[in-house]
Amino acid sequence: MAVALEVKGVNKRFGGLQALNDVNLLVDEGRIHAIIGPNGAGKSTLLNTFIGRLKPDSGSVMFDGKNLIGKLPHQINQIGVSRVFQTPEIFADLSVIENVMIPALAHRDGIFELNAWKPMRKETNIRQKAIDVLEDLGMEDKLEMTASSMSRGDKRRLEMAMGLVQEPKLLLLDEPTAGMSRADTNNTIEVLKHIGDSRGLTMIIIEHDMHVVFSLAQKISVLAQGTVIVEDAPENIKGNPKVQEAYLGGAH
């Protein structure tokens, strides 16, 4: 099976804290890979190094034959890596549909395009794409709402729509269902499953909700104190003593 993302020897230190300690990770193409671990294990920090928000002290993150380290956020996105943020990072003053059309335009036009003459309402393809994604997520009745006025759960779904509309090669999901109702969570699981199956999209998902993890993941890496302690198929993770120790040890 082909490797989509290869993380090698990533280290990051914040003052006295070794946040990431020689992290190695292999993510298979077309699979859903979950990263779990106790709070403060370095999961979000690791994702931040993938998207150019944080520069690790050493190591490499290879995607599609390119090292993502040292590239700017917008370059990484254009390579095909999109991230769904944990705390919704949306365009709060804009409408829902605009929030989704912006990443769709970025996917089509690249990092910069002086497209100042064509009216937005003639971008019917882009608009339709955005509507399709929002329909998948059950938000078709909220197209013209201002993003900031939505509930937290809806903002999370909007976040996901913004990532999905770009048809990325690799989708990074940071606790995508946090703050959602059980019904919405299940719906989100279905949507992600469907997309994974139909498009062969590679996904990395950080999640605390084990229901989500075990419904989706085909491979799981357990991160504790900045390092990967176990990487295995889901069925082998549950009874693993190392994992139990990490979670229980972290709880003390």
Add this chain to the structure above:
Amino acid sequence: MELSAILLQVLNGLDKGSAYALIALGLTLIFGTLGVVNFAHGALFMIGAFCAVTTQRLLSISTITIDETKTDFLGKPLQIKTPIVESWFGESVGQALIDWSVPLAILLTIPVMLIIGFVMERGLIKHFYKRPHSDQILVTFGLAIVLQELIKAYFGANQIPAPAPSVFIGSFDFGALIGMDAGKLLYPYWRIVYFCFALLIIGLVFAFLQFTTFGMVVRAGMADRETVGLLGIDIDKRFTIMFGIAAAVAGLAGVMYTPINSPSYTFGTDFLVISFVVVVVGGMGSLGGAVLAGFVLGILESFASMRQVIEFIPGINQVVIYLVAIVILLVRPRGLLGRKGVMES
């Protein structure tokens, strides 16, 4: 270049540098405590200056008596103006009071500026803490126009002289002091006074922040407003007072500057733009940086005005401060002594 010429430029830079430092100090206090960018600070400086004019006019209020036995040059009976203070305290004390109106104006400036500061913070600025910085800039910019125009409506548009006490008229010969030829290194007495006054105010502000409980709480609030608020300390009230103090510092800088340059209603505008540059160069939110940058830029500006320098790079005296600011902003955006990441968006 001769040593005396260099020293002269340093001295020349000190008085403007003092004014820059004081205004920038107040701006930084407001910014550091309240997180507000106050474009009306120049207007506060200007109002301080007009406190000097007001004091002078108050002290000069006179009773008019007509002496029928004498006539003035138009042949009318001679009017004799006697300032009321002279009739109250006797001629010599009265005249001295009028002569000393600028330093005396400090007594008026402090309460006036504190009140203006309190009213401004409670009445206007308070409502803008949560608004974007651009809104704060704009509303204080509007307030600056209003304050300026009020002063203009009352005092007119022309510069009004407010001279220093006559004791301080004339210059001190620094050259003679350090063994140079007499007359080579002259420095007006009042500028020495202004410099010392500025140092005193700066010292008082720093001591106040350093050694009083009030100051300690304010400094803690500057570092982390929310946490201090959680401790049950009414930080808002203290910040209001801090705003008053910042306004008073600007006012004091203005009142004592009047003998150096006669005030008009636009007095503050020229200083405002440069003071912002000073704050940025010193580092947003850094009190020490503001003072340091104020003096450095004042002296730099003075050096750039030397004939030799202007012949070499024409126009440099006009732009040197802005050039420094641009370079600093691009190379070291946090400024000389600032912390990283303050106000970066």
Add this chain to the structure above:
Amino acid sequence: MLGLSRNDFLMLLLVLFLVAAAPILLNPFPEGSSLAQFNAGYPDLMQRFLIFGIFAVGFNILFGLTGYLSFGHAAFLGAGSYAGVWMLKLLTINVIPAILMSTIVAGVFSLLIGYISLRRSGIYFSILTLAFAQMSFALASSVLQPITGGETGLQTNLNDPRILDGANTSGNIPAPSLFGFEMRESIQVPMGDWLWTFNVGYYVCAFVLLIAFYIAIRIFRSPFGMMLKAVKSNNERLSYTGINPRPYTLAAFVISGMYAGLAGGLMVAMDPLAGSERMQWTASGEVVLMTILGGVGTVLGPVIGAGIIKYFENIFSKINDNMLQSWFAFMPDGLESFMVAVVHPFVGKGWHLSLGLMFMLAIIFLPGGLIGGIDSVYRRIFKKRAQ
């Protein structure tokens, strides 16, 4: 229509109508009546309405869409003015090359300043633009005197080369013109008690404003315009979305700089004189006031804001105590002089005071400016009806 939605097209038509009919609409009071001094329908003032309207519309493309607050845009207007006068001096008295060159020079100048200033955001950006503008102003009034005419300013002379125009035999300094029509020419039409003045220069400005306004609408409604709104809303998120925000903001900066240059070019086309005071930061502040007052981020707002401020500057400033007395004459004497004393500081030379207060009130109570205010009132009424 013209690539605009129905509403935008109607708005354009409205502006077209208002601008075309302004010489009539702005002269509502009969000639010689006591209110005639409030008529704004004279060419000089109407030209200024439009020129500053263009300036503000352009400024709004930067500030309204991206949220980057420039305090230095007057520098581009000034640079455009100088370039325009030089074209009138060197090339031809025809205004077209002057207006084009003003726009180009301002564009290049803003590219340079924008490239550097946009390395920072927030207050730092504002101060960088302020510093650049003050530098330009200081240099224009001193060292650059051979190019700018220093403090006296730059103007056309009788012995200018004007290489395209051929020999000047009239012995007068030629007035700027468009293919033989002088900008200052007017047709006066008396209509009953009214007098309407239709001026060539005014209609040149009107034509340019309509085009500038149309382009601004297109930009606002385009994908580019939406990216600029996204810059204002969440700059960082945009870069995680695969967009590099900097070229977008730089493009907006340059476009708004070109609008400023265009306004400067029109200014010298109407009156071939350029002075350094046009570059001062207070002049930059003025365009900020116009944009905010009218409605930042709205298409029409800046034009309205520019009109209001210029009207104040020219009409409010003429009100004197005699006029105040005649207005309050119906009151008892004591009250009359009291009212005159109260109103006095706000009018005449004190018109800036009214302006400052108006501006503060707008920021405090009407963050969307007049257009935003009208819009919300309209919506409230509309909603009530729907219920």
